[in-house]
Amino acid sequence: MKNLLAVAAALLAASTFAQEPIKIGVITDRVGVSKPYSEPCTEGTVFGAAEINRRGGVLGRKIELLIEDDQSRPDISAALARKLIDQGAVFILSMSLTPATQQQQTVTMEAKTPQMTPMNSGDTLTTQLPNPYFWQTGPLGSIQIATLLAHARAQNLKRVALISDNSDLGQLLARFFRAGLEKAGIQIAAEEVVPRGATTAEPQMQKIRAANPDAMFMAGVLTAENVLIFKAYRQFGLKFPIHSSYNLSVPVYMSVAKGLIDGVTFVDAYDPDKPEVKQFVAEYTKATGKAPFNMHGYGYDGIMMVAEAIRRAGSTDKEKIREAMQQTSYAGVMGAKGMKYRFPEGKRAGFDPDGMVVRVYEGDRQGRVVHVGQK
């Protein structure tokens, strides 16, 4: 009897997996400017899809990822969205540059195909186009800055310095920082820019030292230039605290800025003490042999939310998936303890405004959480 049941179960499983898989499109960047973020995010999605399939799939069907590389080129990205839709993708996960995701939206809106970015942080992605088929679960840029400033307010800062690089994103973040600091009544005593390709940041840091600020905010996103800033900071023996954008949450700094970053605080969406994170790290490490970091978590949460929405929709009908996606309430790897992704009142940006954390580098390691949310 036992054997018969086992055979029946095996046959059932075989028939389940013999069904047509559910195709989910992924547009990532493997060679362009977004590669450092897109690749780990995609790895998280691939791991998530394998986990879902290992547990029996969705609606009794396997998930098949159709992965395309857009090189962070928006025009190519839109063409690839059409390709994925032509190939039968019922959902598209966008893990490339923000403008590329935006350009894909012009296609998904027309084709009424659900699309989500689990990692882009551009504030206008869900407001520029009235696309009911698009969602964003990456933390908005404005949330990141508000969280860091809330941490700054808690320290009662009066005069600060602001340093950035001349990249587009660096300048954009610097503008957000400036506006936030001014709104909070914190005086910007010195503002400096380290140009791309600089060989030293000493002149800029000398000026900041002369301004004698209570703290320094870093808005730059260029790794090499940020390392120069840390070098000059250590060389001059400066003691004021450094608060950085989410750029410092990318683990590359643990190896390229060894001995330079102890005590630097940075905004992140990843709390290593969260139970979901601990479980994710253990399972990912066991399956792949390497430890994940925050970007992997974005991709993992993304595919999990999509699978959950298809499960609740009970079919792969795109309209039903859209309706189910809008009802999402999901606690994932990313975000502060207890945070859930939600799309309230018809909104399509789902990261909780109080879901970000501020962490501190302990030695060369990304350490504990020192602040949560915007309060």
Added chain:
Amino acid sequence: MSSLLRWLGAALLLAGAAFLLSDYHNDVYRKLLLWVTLALSYNFLFGICGQIAFSHFAFYGIGAYSVVIFLFQFHLPFPLAILLGIALCILFALAVAIPSARLEGFYLALATLALAQLFIVVLNEGGAVTGGPGGLANYKLPEFLGTRIRGPWYTAVIVLLLLGTLAVLWRLDRSWFGRACRAVRDNPEVAAAMGVDVARTKVTAFTLTSALAGIAGMVYAFVDNTVNPPIFGLDNAFLLLFMVIVGGAGRHAGAIIGAALLFLVPFVLSPLIGHHHVLVFGVLVVAAILLQPRGLVGLYDAIRRHP
């Protein structure tokens, strides 16, 4: 008459192909046709007139942004928006070309590189007018006689743009002006001694090709109904230069082959060899520069001469 028939046949063939393609292939085809159009006008400036300029893609962007801004921010009528967009491109081109006419080689390259970078800064910092880093979206091509041109019909419009651009450049290349451009490219001093106004020739070629790039940009603006800064960045400006070099600078066929090859490389090779397609791209560019400076068209000529 036979020449007109040839142009008509080409138009029918190229436009007709769009009606046989899927949505995806139509999209790739549309963008390919636009790259070829741009490569043709850039080839005239760089390959035929010998001006190394990096502003061509910026003018593509000026055309795209201007038509969207005039139409949907200033609510101007469609024909007026197009005319003003072209006028704006000509104005910017003259503003760059007249002071640059005395610059040569790398100095012109640096001046136009500065313009291209400045354009991106303006787009990013342009607030509500340019949409900042997110660009402009949520607009559609206005209706014409109660109909909105879309799908393969819009591809047919791009085919007409390409053939129109090619026809203009073809005629110019075979005119006195085309010969003057080649003379200026090969030896400005000799050209001047032969009665060619070198500065005027350079300014005219720069302005004309920049205006053609602007018109192509206006057509691009309605391909995905969105414009954003990365599309018009320096990466694409360099890609355009490589297209002309790999294909064969100074030849219309070279621009067409180079643009088609380098644009399609990631689409064709990515499913086969993944992200290693960038290596193929690099090898193609280096091989063209080192082994075949006259590009793939030059290689074809050599094979034909010595079969």
